[in-house]
Amino acid sequence: xxxxxxxxxxxxxxxxxxxxxxxxxxxxxxxxxxxxxxxxxxxxxxxxxxxxxxxxxxxxxxxxxxxxxxxxxxxxxxxxxxxxxxxxxxxxxxxxxxxxxxxxxxxxxxxxxxxxxxxxxxxxxxxxxxxxxxxxxxxxxxxxxxxxxxxxxxxxxxxxxxxxxxxxxxxxxxxxxxxxxxxxxxxxxxxxxxxxxxxxxxxxxxxxxxxxxxxxxxxxxxxxxxxxxxxxxxxxxxxxxxxxxxxxxxxxxxxxxxxxxxxxxxxxxxxxxxxxxxxxxxxxxxxxxxxxxxxxxxxxxxxxxxxxxxxxxxxxxxxxxxxxxxxxxxxxxxxxxxxxx
Amino acid sequence: xxxxxxxxxxxxxxxxxxxxxxxxxxxxxxxxxxxxxxxxxxxxxxxxxxxxxxxxxxxxxxxxxxxxxxxxxxxxxxxxxxxxxxxxxxxxxxxxxxxxxxxxxxxxxxxxxxxxxxxxxxxxxxxxxxxxxxxxxxxxxxxxxxxxxxxxxxxxxxxxxxxxxxxxxxxxxxxxxxxxxxxxxxxxxxxxxxxxxxxxxxxxxxxxxxxxxxxxxxxxxxxxxxxxxxxxxxxxxxxxxxxxxxxxxxxxxxxxxxxxxxxxxxxxxxxxxxxxxxxxxxxxxxxxxxxxxxxxxxxxxxxxxxxxxxxxxxxxxxxxxxxxxxxxxxxxxxxxxxxxx
Numbered sequence: 001x002x003x004x005x006x007x008x009x010x011x012x013x014x015x016x017x018x019x020x021x022x023x024x025x026x027x028x029x030x031x032x033x034x035x036x037x038x039x040x041x042x043x044x045x046x047x048x049x050x051x052x053x054x055x056x057x058x059x060x061x062x063x064x065x066x067x068x069x070x071x072x073x074x075x076x077x078x079x080x081x082x083x084x085x086x087x088x089x090x091x092x093x094x095x096x097x098x099x100x101x102x103x104x105x106x107x108x109x110x111x112x113x114x115x116x117x118x119x120x121x122x123x124x125x126x127x128x129x130x131x132x133x134x135x136x137x138x139x140x141x142x143x144x145x146x147x148x149x150x151x152x153x154x155x156x157x158x159x160x161x162x163x164x165x166x167x168x169x170x171x172x173x174x175x176x177x178x179x180x181x182x183x184x185x186x187x188x189x190x191x192x193x194x195x196x197x198x199x200x201x202x203x204x205x206x207x208x209x210x211x212x213x214x215x216x217x218x219x220x221x222x223x224x225x226x227x228x229x230x231x232x233x234x235x236x237x238x239x240x241x242x243x244x245x246x247x248x249x250x251x252x253x254x255x256x257x258x259x260x261x262x263x264x265x266x267x268x269x270x271x272x273x274x275x276x277x278x279x280x281x282x283x284x285x286x287x288x289x290x291x292x293x294x295x296x297x298x299x300x301x302x303x304x305x306x307x308x309x310x311x312x313x314x315x316x317x318x319x320x321x322x323x324x325x326x327x328x329x330x331x332x333x334x335x336x337x338x339x340x341x
Numbered sequence: 342x343x344x345x346x347x348x349x350x351x352x353x354x355x356x357x358x359x360x361x362x363x364x365x366x367x368x369x370x371x372x373x374x375x376x377x378x379x380x381x382x383x384x385x386x387x388x389x390x391x392x393x394x395x396x397x398x399x400x401x402x403x404x405x406x407x408x409x410x411x412x413x414x415x416x417x418x419x420x421x422x423x424x425x426x427x428x429x430x431x432x433x434x435x436x437x438x439x440x441x442x443x444x445x446x447x448x449x450x451x452x453x454x455x456x457x458x459x460x461x462x463x464x465x466x467x468x469x470x471x472x473x474x475x476x477x478x479x480x481x482x483x484x485x486x487x488x489x490x491x492x493x494x495x496x497x498x499x500x501x502x503x504x505x506x507x508x509x510x511x512x513x514x515x516x517x518x519x520x521x522x523x524x525x526x527x528x529x530x531x532x533x534x535x536x537x538x539x540x541x542x543x544x545x546x547x548x549x550x551x552x553x554x555x556x557x558x559x560x561x562x563x564x565x566x567x568x569x570x571x572x573x574x575x576x577x578x579x580x581x582x583x584x585x586x587x588x589x590x591x592x593x594x595x596x597x598x599x600x601x602x603x604x605x606x607x608x609x610x611x612x613x614x615x616x617x618x619x620x621x622x623x624x625x626x627x628x629x630x631x632x633x634x635x636x637x638x639x640x641x642x643x644x645x646x647x648x649x650x651x652x653x654x655x656x657x658x659x660x661x662x663x664x665x666x667x668x669x670x671x672x673x674x675x676x677x678x679x680x681x682x
Contacts, residue, residue: 138571138606199543200536202575230479230582230625234543237568238575265479265624276620283606284571 003131003208005124007099007189008067010039012056012091016084017044018073024049026101026183027072033162033187039066042087049073058087062094068124070186071100079104088112092121099124101182126185129196129205136203136242138284143213144338146291147245147281148223151273152259153232155251156323157223158184160294163328164249165220168335178210178221180239194224195235202235206242218335221245227276228268229259237280244284247291247338248277249331254308255299270316291338292331293320344472344549346465348440348530349408351380353397353432357425358385359414365390367442367524368413374503374528380407383428390414399428403435409465411527412441420445429453433462440465442523467526470537470546477544477583479625484554485679487632488586488622489564492614493600494573496592497664498564499525501635504669505590506561509676519551519562521580535565536576543576547583559676562586568617569609570600578621585625588632588679589618590672595649596640611657632679633672634661 013027021028031038031051040056043049058069069091075081080102088098088106092115100106105125107113116123146164148157158181165177177184179191197205210219221243225232252270259265274290281288293312297305305322313320319330354368362369372379372392381397384390399410410432416422421443429439429447433456441447446466448454457464487505489498499522506518518525520532538546551560562584566573591614600606615631622629634653638646646663654661660671 136572138603195539195541197540198536199538199540199576199579200573202540203572227578228624231477231544232541233582233621233624234575234579235540237578238540241571241574262479279617280574283569283574 003129003133003205004190004192005126005185007124007186008097009037009189010066011037011068011070012039012058012061012066012096013041013051013053014069014071014087015041015043015048015051015073016075016081017048018075019047019049021049023074023076024072026186027051029183030070030072030187037189039064042069058091058094058096062096066096068097068099071098071102072186074102078102080106080109085109085111089115092116092119095121097122097124099126099186101127101186103127126191127182127193127196129193133197133201133204133208135201136207136238138241140285141207141212141244142215143210143217143219144247145210145219145221145243145245146247146249146335147221147240147243148249148251148294149236149240149277150223150226150251151228151267151270152226152253152256153229154260155253155256156294156296157251160249160251160323160328161220161222162187163323164332164335167328167332168218168220171332171336173218174214174216175218175220178219180209180222180224184222194239195232199234199238202238203242206239210243223251227280228273230262230265240277240280241284245281245288246285247335248281248288249292249294250274250277250290251294251296253296255296270312290318291334292328293318294323294328294331295320297322297325344470344474344546345531345533346467346526348465348527349438350378350530351407352378352409352411353380353399353402353407353437354382354392354394355410355412355425355428356382356384356389356392356414357416357422358389359416360388360390362390364415364417365413367527368392370524371411371413371527378530380405383410399432399435399437403437407437409438409440412439412443413527415443419443421447421450426450426452430456433457433460436462438463438465440467440527442468442527444468467532468523468534468537470534474538474542474545474549476542477548477579479582481626482548482553482585483556484551484558484560485588486551486560486562486584486586487588487590487676488562488581488584489590489592489635490577490581490618491564491567491592492569492608492611493567493594493597494570495601496594496597497635497637498592501590501592501664501669502561502563503528504664505673505676508669508673509559509561512673512677514559515555515557516559516561519560521550521563521565525563535580536573540575540579543579544583547580551584564592568621569614571603571606581618581621582625586622586629587626588676589622589629590633590635591615591618591631592635592637594637596637611653631659632675633659633669635664635669635672636661638663638666
């Protein structure tokens with residue numbers, strides 16, 4: 001689809017000389033979620049972060065069939081070190097595309113865009129979106145869609161969506177994970193950073209991201225932001241309207257009292273969040289409903305977590321899981337009996 | 342403020358050879374709302390739309406003190422006719438800035454940006470936004486803010502806001518109209534086309550548009566889109582959160598049963614719209630409330646209109662007016678007794 005990043009796999013992961021694993025979160029995510037797509041790693045020093053993948057040069061990786069060099073690290077300072085430019089050019093010349101989830105655009109680094117154009121390679125700045133989308137039209141589309149939503153940012157919307165998509169696939173369902181942020185795009189090889197889309201076109205971009213599908217096909221769409229976050233609610237609402245979700249999963253961190261990035265704003269309760277999300281979703285899908293709750297209970301003991309999950313499930317009459325502690329099977333079980341209407 | 346278009350007045354209005362008044366709506370709006378800022382008109386032929394302003398060449402207008410040449414028409418096809426380029430260059434050379442509300446950017450027309458840079462002039466593509474804004478922070482600001490919101494697009498949000506700002510000014514209040522779309526920006530000489538801002542930064546742009554003010558100062562903010570429009574609700578929600586409105590005015594067309602641009606989506610009732618707008622606004626201003634209703638009753642007879650307005654005012658216990666038929670004084674009266682808390 002025009003405007004949606006489409007990456008070629010498998011990948012060679014560029015780690016360079018980044019030594020702090022915190023700056024390599026995306027690379028670890030790729031290794032953990034799609035190890036079959038990670039052909040090897042390219043490190044400049046033996047002190048660099050080690051994903052325990054095969055050590056490959058650009059040329060070795062190309063010979064083994066790698067299609068894209070992925071920068072899955074956040075360089076200190078956010079800008080790509082000047083010395084890394086050479087390996088990007090080398091990759092383009094060896095036949096690889098390049099992809100990065102940096103704030104800085106690879107295309108703005110002198111010589112990169114020109115070299116790629118000359119050689120017919122693609123440069124994917126997956127955190128950015130240079131494409132135009134039509135405005136949203138709200139016309140119902142075939143196929144089933146699930147969207148993860150949250151009471152704040154960084155509450156597990158991506159992890160929950162990836163987990164649900166994986167379990168559905170394991171059970172033989174036709175399913176696509178639809179990525180809306182840079183890490184998800186690199187993992188799935190496809191998607192749109194919806195927060196980088198001009199506000200007039202956010203819902204249109206979301207419509208393009210999950211096009212009409214077979215009646216029994218599931219799109220599991222990665223949520224962004226929160227309706228209750230004053231910086232990012234616009235992104236969230238456009239994504240909801242364009243996604244037309246049949247099913248919603250609400251993600252929440254039980255320990256969080258105020259927004260992670262805005263400590264003067266309290267986090268809403270599940271009971272406040274759910275009707276607001278339903279009202280928003282029902283503008284474009286009148287049958288939209290919640291199918292589960294995903295709680296981050298990492299602040300609780302196993303026993304406390306079990307109690308909170310059981311109490312929440314009982315009270316809301318919905319499957320309630322901590323995806324990291326116990327997986328998302330109870331939510332997927334609910335999807336198996338889902339009546340899309 | 343960085344990122345907010347700031348135009349220099351007075352204007353010379355360029356009408357060229359556009360003959361259909363429908364394509365000159367913005368020019369008529371400028372003449373009607375700010376006649377004191379419209380020094381004259383520049384027409385290429387006597388068949389062109391006539392605003393009954395003084396006919397001036399670029400050089401005559403510059404000599405009389407004009408500061409900006411404004412393209413207040415929509416050329417057939419949307420693109421500026423090639424032959425118009427010459428008069429833009431002439432204006433820049435005569436010392437004028439240029440401004441336009443076209444989809445096409447003046448800055449993309451060969452030679453315009455270069456010429457302006459060389460001469461130190463400004464080119465304002467007011468429908469566009471090239472600036473970066475910080476993300477919204479939701480921190481309360483001093484001053485009073487009113488935002489117009491709607492049950493659909495094109496229901497009178499700009500007209501209502503302009504009218505309220507004008508009446509407040511007439512009564513001696515300190516007030517600014519805050520423009521969020523191209524016509525409003527040209528009328529007031531200042532503003533941001535919020536629908537052109539990247540979705541991550543919409544609420545931050547709205548915060549920049551109506552900065553902290555004196556405690557008794559009113560910002561009257563032009564609304565955009567509708568929370569109930571699946572294409573544009575993202576813009577609307579970001580604008581609400583960033584505006585932190587003390588006061589909301591709901592605009593509605595009594596004859597409209599489905600969205601003007603999406604006939605498969607019904608228009609919500611006032612009773613559905615009001616709680617949703619309040620919930621959204623109260624995320625960043627817990628005391629936000631409605632102070633009036635603006636109905637477009639042009640489809641009704643005067644007697645029918647009077648009845649509908651009286652019935653609505655009685656039922657909702659709010660001033661209810663048709664701004665075009667009778668002005669907005671009852672709403673402004675309510676603002677005079679407003680307790681900002």
